[in-house]
Every structure is written in structure tokens, then in C-alpha cells.
Amino acid sequence: MNETPKEKRGVYSDESAAALRGGLASPEFQTLHEIVKKARQNLDQNDWDYIVGGTESETTLRRNRMALDSLAFRPRVLRAVSRIDAAVERFGRRLRLPVVLAPVGALEVFHQGGGATAARAAQEFGVAHMLSSVCEPGLEAVAEAAPDALRIYQLYVRGDAAYVDDHVRRAMAKGYAAFCLTVDTAVYSRRERDLAKRFVTAGRRRVSGREFQAALDWRTVARIKQNFEIPLALKGIATREDAVRAVEHGVDWIYVSNHGGRQLDHGLGAMEMLPEIVEAVGGRAKIMIDGAFCRGTDIVKALIFGADLVGLGRMQCFALAAAGQAGVVRLLELLEDEVQRCLGLLGVTSFAELDRSYVRPAAPANPPHVLSAFPLLQIEDYRY
Numbered sequence: 001m002n003e004t005p006k007e008k009r010g011v012y013s014d015e016s017a018a019a020l021r022g023g024l025a026s027p028e029f030q031t032l033h034e035i036v037k038k039a040r041q042n043l044d045q046n047d048w049d050y051i052v053g054g055t056e057s058e059t060t061l062r063r064n065r066m067a068l069d070s071l072a073f074r075p076r077v078l079r080a081v082s083r084i085d086a087a088v089e090r091f092g093r094r095l096r097l098p099v100v101l102a103p104v105g106a107l108e109v110f111h112q113g114g115g116a117t118a119a120r121a122a123q124e125f126g127v128a129h130m131l132s133s134v135c136e137p138g139l140e141a142v143a144e145a146a147p148d149a150l151r152i153y154q155l156y157v158r159g160d161a162a163y164v165d166d167h168v169r170r171a172m173a174k175g176y177a178a179f180c181l182t183v184d185t186a187v188y189s190r191r192e193r194d195l196a197k198r199f200v201t202a203g204r205r206r207v208s209g210r211e212f213q214a215a216l217d218w219r220t221v222a223r224i225k226q227n228f229e230i231p232l233a234l235k236g237i238a239t240r241e242d243a244v245r246a247v248e249h250g251v252d253w254i255y256v257s258n259h260g261g262r263q264l265d266h267g268l269g270a271m272e273m274l275p276e277i278v279e280a281v282g283g284r285a286k287i288m289i290d291g292a293f294c295r296g297t298d299i300v301k302a303l304i305f306g307a308d309l310v311g312l313g314r315m316q317c318f319a320l321a322a323a324g325q326a327g328v329v330r331l332l333e334l335l336e337d338e339v340q341r342c343l344g345l346l347g348v349t350s351f352a353e354l355d356r357s358y359v360r361p362a363a364p365a366n367p368p369h370v371l372s373a374f375p376l377l378q379i380e381d382y383r384y
Helices: 014-022 032-042 045-052 059-069 114-125 139-145 161-173 192-197 210-214 218-227 240-248 270-281 296-304 314-346
Strands: 071-073 088-090 093-095 099-101 128-132 150-155 178-182 232-237 253-256 286-289 309-312 359-361
Touching: 032 045, 032 314, 045 192, 045 314, 059 071, 059 270, 099 114, 099 314, 114 128, 114 139, 114 150, 114 314, 139 150, 139 161, 150 161, 150 232, 161 178, 161 218, 178 218, 178 253, 218 232, 232 240, 240 253, 240 270, 253 270, 270 286, 270 296, 296 309, 296 314, 309 314
Parallel strands: 099 128, 099 309, 128 150, 150 178, 178 232, 232 253, 253 286, 286 309
Antiparallel strands: 071 359, 088 093
């Protein structure tokens, strides 16, 4: 990686983050695309490409956005919507939004505090946080940094059964609300933005033991469910067949994901996969989803189709790079505002009032790409 000054790589001190938080009465960011623009200004090309890139032709990445943009709302009017509540209850906790900050490796590239900074933002605002096992500073330090956050731990398997069980025990000991296995990375993809530049990300440089992830199968799921009393999530479910098998194994959370278009090329968009999985699960497990969710309207669409939590990956990275903890909190504030306005304009006061009659298929208005949710975004040389 080409070394650049910290202020150009989105690495903010706690002091600067606190100063920005203190000024939120007249915040720097009035729109979500301003957060993305600030992130681009702070990041070098390698770190920017790490966020916005996908695998090979990036078809799956674009289909994620297209699947969301191919749904249009059917609003109802003349309903009293003066009091709108976008909060939900998950894991026995009240969350201000049905959002989880998705697990992203090497968040420390975008802010010096890495996963701890993101967890503190989740705690401050009131959403869930899922920590990646390839994100610093590690599960114990993140738990200590945000003891009151709704925390979930995600593991890439890099060792044998004892390795997995050790991580489950450590997560339970530190009060994580659930344990998650990522199951769509048996083979690491070809991410050509990096390969073409001969660039190796920090996460790939320090990873060993990938053969254990390749050998992962349903026996590990069965063993965890048999031996540990902690809710289990599987991240990377993309078909009704695997969703059914997961609930047959007692999995508590089905995490619908194609890894943000970063693993299998030419897959379906995540939102396109969601309906068949919700139908197959039939209420026997809760549903998370990620994949190009950028706007409040995206969150509303996911909840209409049966998701319980929506994961934010790239948007979390943009916010960290833009302004650290304060940037993530501001991202969530803006999303909350968008969600509340969307609910009100649909004629409802909460997610519980929604059903599929509020949406229908429609042609996308913008060509899909990783940032097509922000048509007003103006960035020189942003190479999406």
C-alpha cells in the first residue's frame, strides 16, 4: 500500500471525532452522499477500491443495487402519521433502527480504532454491531470498548474444531449476543481491482489457515448447536435449499448475503434472494440481509419482504473514513430520518403495519452500480 498521511486516509483521532459529535446541531453532513464524498477525499485509491470493488466482472455487486432499485412503493394516504416509530426489538433489546453494522475485515484501515470505533458508534446510536474475526482490535478489546452495545461475533474458520469452540467460548464470556459463521468463502474470489494493481490488502497479508474454511461443513453447525447455548447465525445463505437445511440444524439467524458481490460473480442480488428464503424459513428463524443497502428506503423494502435486520457494510466504511465514530453516528441519524419519512409517506407509523401490498416490481431509474443510490454524488475519478 502506498503510505499517505493519516488525515488523507480517514484515520481520525478520538479528539476530532468528539469535536464533530459536539457539532451535530449544525453537522457537516446533511446528506448521505456527502459522507461518501468525504470518504473519497480521505482515502487513497487502494483503500477506496477495497470498499467499492467486487469480484471479477462485478456483476453480482451491480445486481445487488438493481434488485433494490427494481422495487417501487405503493403508498397509502389520508392516514394519521404524526407519530412514527422506526424502532424494533431484537435479541430482547430495543434498537432505534433494524440495522446491524455488518462485519467488515480490516476496519482499522478506515479508522485507527477499527471495530472498537464502529462498536462504540453502534452503542451510542442504538443499533447492533457484528465484529469480523479479521478486524482489529479483536473480540475482547471491542467488548471492553462498547460493553453496552448489542454485539455479535463473526468467525472465519482458520483452525480445527478446538479453534472454533475457543472462539465461541470467548464470545460468550464477553457478552456477545450471538455467534456467526460466514459460509460463502470456501474459496477466496478474484478481486481484479486489487490483482490488476498487484495490491494485497492488509487482511489478505495476515490471513493463514484458509484450508479450514474450505473444509467447513454442516457438522460444525451441528456441533455448535449441540454444545453451546448461544444464538447461531450463518452468513452467506443464498438459496431456499440452504435456508431449509439451516433451520433443520436449529440455526437461529439466516444471514442472506452474497458478500457484497465480492465472492461469487454472476450471482443474484441479495434483495432478489430474500423472498424465497423468507418463505422457506417460514418463521423458524430470524433473517438478516446485506448487499448494497444504502438508503432508508432500502431498509424499508427489506423489512417489507421479511428481513429482521439490515446489514450496512460499505456505508459503515464510508462513514468511518469520513469522520470516525461521529461519522457512523451521523450516518445512522440520516438513515433514521430517511426511514421515518419513508414510513410516513407510505401511510404507516411503524414497520409492523407494512406488508407486500406496499411494493411492486418496476424498472430501475438509474443504471446500477455500487454508488447509484447517490445520483447527486460528484467525485472526480471515483472509478466505481
